[in-house]
Every structure is written in structure tokens, then in C-alpha cells.
Amino acid sequence: RPIINLPGRLCRRCLSAGGGSAAESVRALLDRGCFQAVLPLKSEKYFNEYLNSASGGRYFYCGFDPTANSLHLGNLLAIVGLLRLRSLGHGAIFVVGGATARIGDPSGRMSDRVRLAERDVEENSASIGRQLAGIADNHGKYFCCDGARPGEAVVLNNQSWHANLSATEFLSGQLSGARLHDLLGKHSVQTRLNSKHGMSVKEFLYPLFQAYDWLHLYKTYGCLVQIGGNDQTGNIDTGLTCLRRFEQSGVLAFGLTVPLLTTSDGQKLGKSDQLADTVWLSSERTSPFALYQRLRNTPDADVGRLLRLFTFLSDRQVAELCERHAAAPERYEAQTTLADGVTLLLHGEAGLAAARKWTSILFGEDSAALASLTPADLAAGVLSESPSRGGDRLSSCRRRLAWRDGVSLRQLLLSLLAEDGGNGSLGQMTPDQVNQALSAGRVTLNLRRHTSAAESKAALDAPLSRDSCVLPGCGASLIKLSKRRFLLIEWDNL
Incomplete structure (x- = not known):
């Protein structure tokens, strides 16, 4: 049992109506706003049939390109989405894009990405891999109810299967069924082709590399569901097409998109054009205390939504918490619960304890906590x-x-x-x-x-x-x- 108890640790029945089917649980996550849509559009009926037909859990995956040495708060929505499905007994596959980062995802960009040095890609990939493994470990340790059996959590680097793949094998093998019009029809491609910068061949082919990842995971794990942000809709659609053509019988695969994370006034949350304002998931770049303070200062207009997106509380628990907060906002109970849950998930018990200790010192004027400071507390950054x-x-x-x-x-x-x-x-x-x-x-x-x-x-x-x-x-x-x-x-x- 965790030493630090948070209310409402997610179990298999936590988000379903009285412990219903797997499809009902995923429907609850869609209604909650954790996921925005099922792809292909109008395929939710078949998606439900796919989930309910399994005797055990299915595998879901999400990819993260290592363009920096840490993920940021905007990435957390997809991570928590995978972990919610893991809590329902499904397998969660986290793919670090050690290969695809060398190409550069063109989604949402008007010019080519700056090429990363090989050493930076390798170091970033290793750092993010450790980060994802730590988050998955904390999820299993602190947020799965006693007796629950969460699904498997796997962290992979796509460089491991792309490294020895020749261009001839790549294009003449499983992706030989890809069609030019499928790529040319993408909104991101059309936008770039009509811009003054145009589009490089490597970025034009990026969706095929991501599709190959999905094919590899399908052959290895039977994975037929990919999770991604709204900006990944085009890449997910390419993967869906390639999977259908790879299987002559026309295998049904699905995508789950997560919404863009914004505040009530429409500002992007977690990632800023100013790096100093970005909330990183790494303790080296954003300390547990800084993360805790940012979340504890969440405006009242946003805290209910973020509790639903980032914590494993049930809808009923979130509603009750928001009611108590509305009655006594000076207690910051809703914001504190949000900060507690996210900090524990990202940084574990020690990180949460340090964040709470420094909060009580700096803002609670806790002289006993101040007197107990050690060199390790100072090293917490x-x-x-x-x-x-x-x-x-x-x-x-x-x-x-x-x-x-x-x-x-x-x-x-x-x-x-x-x-x-x-x-x-x-x-x-x-x-x-x-x-x-x-x-x-x-x-x-x-x-x-x-x-x-x-x-x-x-x-x-x-x-x-x-x-x-x-x-x-x-x-x-x-x-x-x-x-x-x-x-x-x-x-x-x-």
C-alpha cells in the first residue's frame, strides 16, 4: 500500500457504470474528455466490438519523438490515457522515436525541423525512455487498487527495428501497398506544399515511418490501437490504411485522439514558445516543487477539467471535490489534490514529499520543516x-x-x-x-x-x-x- 494515500486510485471498474464491459469503460473515458475521437470516424461501434471480443486485454500504443531530453506537461495527457487503459487490463506500449526523430514530424509545422545531432537523439531517447518507465512504475505502485491486475507496460525505442532496415526492404515490403494519393491528400502535406518553404522528401515520407512502427507492433504484440494528439490524425490515418492493405482480409485497426491541452482562456498548457515557461516532466528541468506549485496555482476555471484529465479520480469524486472547493476556495483542496496526484505519478513518493515540505516552508512558514532541512533537501533543486x-x-x-x-x-x-x-x-x-x-x-x-x-x-x-x-x-x-x-x-x- 502506498504511504501517501490519494483518494480514488483508479481500478478496473472506477470509470465504468457499475463495473461494465471494457467498451463501456472506454466510452466513459471519451465522455470524460480524456479521449476526443475514435478513428476512423463513425467506427465506434466496431471499436466496441473489438474491445468486447477479447478474452484478455488488448494492446494500445503511443509514440513520443525525443526532440528534447524531457517530455512536457502537454505530453502527459496521452501518457495518462495509456495508463487508464492499462488500469482496465490492457497492455500499454510507449514508443520512443529514436529513429523517427532523425526524420522530423511535419505535423503542425510550416518549415523543416532543425536536424538533431546523432548524440542528442541517442541521449534524448535514453532520457525519455527512463522517464516513461518511471511513470509507468509509479502508476502501478501508487494508483492501482489492491487486487487489480493492470496490463503490461512496455517501453520501446523504434530505432531497434529501423536501424537494420534498408530503404529497399522498407519500401518493397510491408509498405508496398502505400499509395501516393493517400499522402498527398493530407492537410499537413497540402499546407506545406503551398507554403514558400515547400516540403522535404524525408518529411513527406514521415507518415510511412510511423505506419511501419504500427505494423511492427501489430506483428509483435497484435497491437491495433494507436493513441495520439489531434495533430497526429493524418499520421494515424496513414497507419490505418497501411494496416488494412497489409492484411489482405482487411484488418480493423483504430486510433484514439487526445484533445489539445488548453486553459479556459484558450492558451496551450504545459509547452510554451519560451522554454523558461515550459513545464517539463523531468525533475532536472522542472523540479517536483516547481511542478507542484504550477499545478497548485491552477485557476478555479481550469481545475475541474484538469482533475478529470490528469488524475485517476472517478467523475463522482471530482464533482464532490469541486463542490467542496466552491464552498471553501481558500483551502485550495481541488488544486492541492491535482498537484499531489500529478507529482506522485511523475516523481514518486520522494518527489511529492519534497514538494510538500518546501511548500510548507516557503508558504506555510513551517519552522519545524525548515529546521529539518538536510543537504539532500537542498539538492532537490x-x-x-x-x-x-x-x-x-x-x-x-x-x-x-x-x-x-x-x-x-x-x-x-x-x-x-x-x-x-x-x-x-x-x-x-x-x-x-x-x-x-x-x-x-x-x-x-x-x-x-x-x-x-x-x-x-x-x-x-x-x-x-x-x-x-x-x-x-x-x-x-x-x-x-x-x-x-x-x-x-x-x-x-x-
């Missing part, structure tokens, strides 16, 4: 080495400094400000703002107010002492400059 700024988000920084006797907090802060040129550890604060914050008693040192507004200038310039300044468990000091601006100093030569 909660406060970054470069300052983060923007909107109402946390502005924080960490610095490593040599301890000097006889220095006051005012002198320390002003020296950091001068050293960084007003664009570093203290964000964009000016010397006057630092002095005003100190004089007004707004600055805290290790959660204790450093001075009060009534104290004299001499008190403000009193030298810091190691006993009152340095946390004994980790050799650091936490300075709070404003509601959402923090500075963590790790001291050397103590």
Missing part, C-alpha cells in the same frame, strides 16, 4: 541557481557564499545586488527597495522577522551570528524578501 521571474510565479535563487564574520544582513544583500548588477540573486530589486524592505520589517531570515519597523538603524546593521543565521542540518540560510521572492544561501567554510 527547489530554488534554482538563476533567478526565476514573471507574473505571480515564485521568484527565487540560490547562491553559494563563503561565510564572513561581522557582516550584517543589509550589507550582505546590498553586496549581492552590486555584484549581480540588479539582475541576479535579488531579481530586479534596487538598493532603495532592499533598504525599504528591511526598514519596514518585511524581510525574514529562516522564517524569523529580521527586524521590526520600530528598530533603529544600528539594529538593522547588526552583524549576523552563525547560531541565528545558519540552519545546522544543512549549513544554509533562507531569506524571504517578499511574498514570493526567496534567496537560499549555502555557506562554505563554516
Whole structure:
């Protein structure tokens, strides 16, 4: 049993009406918004028959091209979709596109992708493979009810079957039935052909490489269902066509699309043109604490939908949770449940514990949690080495400094400000703002107010002492400059 209990861990009957058939469970996921459509269009009847005709689970797959060394929050919707089906007893296949990333998916683009170096593709593929395996492991460990038997979870790299495949074998073998008009009719192809950049041959053929992946998984696992975003509809359709022509009897295969992840005001959630604003699934790029805070600050207008999409709560549990939140929004119960569930899925028990601990320190002023900080807690990457700024988000920084006797907090802060040129550890604060914050008693040192507004200038310039300044468990000091601006100093030569 998990040490951290979350309500409503998904079991096989959680999303079906009283434990109905597999098709009824998938229908519930469609109604819930986890999936948007079944492909081919108007094929849901046959899809239901396919699911109900199995004595055991079916296999579903989704591909992820390693264009970066981490997936982002926008990818999580497809991942959770696969895991929901796994909870219903189906097999979940995660395919890392180590081969297809070398070609570049043209979907949704007006020009060729920048070619990745071979080493980058290999490193990104390995990193994302570990990431997906860890998420699948956390799902089985924390989100499958006692007694439930989830389906198999498999993480593969398509480079393993593309690496030794010659061009002749590729085009004259299973894909010999592909037709030019099938590719030319794609919306993405027509858009690119009519643009000033045109379209390269390798990107034109990309759907065939993805179709070959599906053929390989069909022959190996009997997989006849692919999951993908709305932008993958054309690629999925090509795979459906190739599968039908590969099997002379006309095998029925299906696609499940997931909706584009947006906020209530239409903004894309999780992936931004500004890399600093992207929410990555890797703890190295977005710490569990940063992920936790982003989700805990979800607007009320979005939290109900994200609970349905990203957690394994039942519809009834989500509705009850949203009702309690509406009655007492100051408790942030809905947002906290969302943050708990996603952080546990991505980063496990240790990641969630670290995120909760730092949240209680920075925003709950939990002095006991602060006193218990260890070097491992500092290494969790909660406060970054470069300052983060923007909107109402946390502005924080960490610095490593040599301890000097006889220095006051005012002198320390002003020296950091001068050293960084007003664009570093203290964000964009000016010397006057630092002095005003100190004089007004707004600055805290290790959660204790450093001075009060009534104290004299001499008190403000009193030298810091190691006993009152340095946390004994980790050799650091936490300075709070404003509601959402923090500075963590790790001291050397103590």
C-alpha cells in the first residue's frame, strides 16, 4: 500500500457504470474528455466490438519523438490515457522515436525541423525512455487498487527495428501497398506544399515511418490501437490504411485522439514558445516543487477539467471535490489534490514529499520543516541557481557564499545586488527597495522577522551570528524578501 494515500486510485471498474464491459469503460473515458475521437470516424461501434471480443486485454500504443531530453506537461495527457487503459487490463506500449526523430514530424509545422545531432537523439531517447518507465512504475505502485491486475507496460525505442532496415526492404515490403494519393491528400502535406518553404522528401515520407512502427507492433504484440494528439490524425490515418492493405482480409485497426491541452482562456498548457515557461516532466528541468506549485496555482476555471484529465479520480469524486472547493476556495483542496496526484505519478513518493515540505516552508512558514532541512533537501533543486521571474510565479535563487564574520544582513544583500548588477540573486530589486524592505520589517531570515519597523538603524546593521543565521542540518540560510521572492544561501567554510 502506498504511504501517501490519494483518494480514488483508479481500478478496473472506477470509470465504468457499475463495473461494465471494457467498451463501456472506454466510452466513459471519451465522455470524460480524456479521449476526443475514435478513428476512423463513425467506427465506434466496431471499436466496441473489438474491445468486447477479447478474452484478455488488448494492446494500445503511443509514440513520443525525443526532440528534447524531457517530455512536457502537454505530453502527459496521452501518457495518462495509456495508463487508464492499462488500469482496465490492457497492455500499454510507449514508443520512443529514436529513429523517427532523425526524420522530423511535419505535423503542425510550416518549415523543416532543425536536424538533431546523432548524440542528442541517442541521449534524448535514453532520457525519455527512463522517464516513461518511471511513470509507468509509479502508476502501478501508487494508483492501482489492491487486487487489480493492470496490463503490461512496455517501453520501446523504434530505432531497434529501423536501424537494420534498408530503404529497399522498407519500401518493397510491408509498405508496398502505400499509395501516393493517400499522402498527398493530407492537410499537413497540402499546407506545406503551398507554403514558400515547400516540403522535404524525408518529411513527406514521415507518415510511412510511423505506419511501419504500427505494423511492427501489430506483428509483435497484435497491437491495433494507436493513441495520439489531434495533430497526429493524418499520421494515424496513414497507419490505418497501411494496416488494412497489409492484411489482405482487411484488418480493423483504430486510433484514439487526445484533445489539445488548453486553459479556459484558450492558451496551450504545459509547452510554451519560451522554454523558461515550459513545464517539463523531468525533475532536472522542472523540479517536483516547481511542478507542484504550477499545478497548485491552477485557476478555479481550469481545475475541474484538469482533475478529470490528469488524475485517476472517478467523475463522482471530482464533482464532490469541486463542490467542496466552491464552498471553501481558500483551502485550495481541488488544486492541492491535482498537484499531489500529478507529482506522485511523475516523481514518486520522494518527489511529492519534497514538494510538500518546501511548500510548507516557503508558504506555510513551517519552522519545524525548515529546521529539518538536510543537504539532500537542498539538492532537490527547489530554488534554482538563476533567478526565476514573471507574473505571480515564485521568484527565487540560490547562491553559494563563503561565510564572513561581522557582516550584517543589509550589507550582505546590498553586496549581492552590486555584484549581480540588479539582475541576479535579488531579481530586479534596487538598493532603495532592499533598504525599504528591511526598514519596514518585511524581510525574514529562516522564517524569523529580521527586524521590526520600530528598530533603529544600528539594529538593522547588526552583524549576523552563525547560531541565528545558519540552519545546522544543512549549513544554509533562507531569506524571504517578499511574498514570493526567496534567496537560499549555502555557506562554505563554516
